[in-house]
Amino acid sequence: MKWLNYFLNFNIPFYIYKLNMNDSIIYSRNIKINQPMIILYGMIYIIKNFHNHKKTTIAILDAENILYINHMKEKNCHYKIIAISKSFLMSFQWKNLININENLNHIIFKELIKLYTRTNKKYEMMNIIMSHKYIKNRVIQLLLFCARDCGNINKTYVTISHYISQNTIGLLSGSTRTTINRILKKLTYNKYIEYSIDKKITINIYYFYMPNIKKQSLNIK
The missing domain is CATH 2.60.120.10 (Jelly Rolls)
Structure with missing residues (x-):
């Protein structure tokens, strides 16, 4: 160092x-x-x-x-x-x-x-x-920023190098653990994210950025 x-x-x-x-x-x-x-x-x-x-x-x-x-x-x-x-x-x-x-x-x-x-x-x-009105958008922006700044890239996936708990995501985004759990489950169901063996969040860049992918609405505020 x-x-x-x-x-x-x-x-x-x-x-x-x-x-x-x-x-x-x-x-x-x-x-x-x-x-x-x-x-x-x-x-x-x-x-x-x-x-x-x-x-x-x-x-x-x-x-x-x-x-x-x-x-x-x-x-x-x-x-x-x-x-x-x-x-x-x-x-x-x-x-x-x-x-x-x-x-x-x-x-x-x-x-x-x-x-x-x-x-x-x-x-x-x-x-x-924090400028986003809806919590789901805050969470998505938070994950993307973390992936950009401290992510490990593997083809179309980026794994955030640090484990971030749902409680922490709630504190960072100004929400509750229950709401964060619901948002992350929806993101996982729609294949935007998945979890590694050690519970680190992996972002599927393909689903986030490919314009020809029909994305489902998260319907979470």
Whole structure:
């Protein structure tokens, strides 16, 4: 992993966090954490929890994304970082990068800009998902984005590399497990998706994109 190599080779202090599936990190105004974290491996999502019990997912991040929640000013909410799969995050302090030699400083900050650019696209992706009125469309968009960003391609199939539970899909799309179960069953019945032996979702690109295929209506809102 290039980030580990950068930090080890140039003696830049860092700390590795390991999150197992469903482990979480909470950011609130009472917790003064302002260290950025680079996702080395795995997949996490960020939920904004309001004190009136409403919540919304604001991003799904994976390897080569950066997590940085700093100086929270909102009094009525907190952020929760939840691991979809086993994940490794590397935290560091900005001051330690500033103190390294100028040539390395330039290289690392150039790479960090790339991380921020990739990460910003993930926030935009979540906005697109949540802009759909119907839950079925949110779920389909979510699966397609995950397949694009972390999928293993095999001819006309793409398998999402991380196991994503129905509960997690419900949280990500703003729905319930019952509704998600019904949508996934319909998608499976119509051959849009299937499950691998280890319960990972496989998307049948042939059914999604071939224009000459007569697609059945899902009839799910």
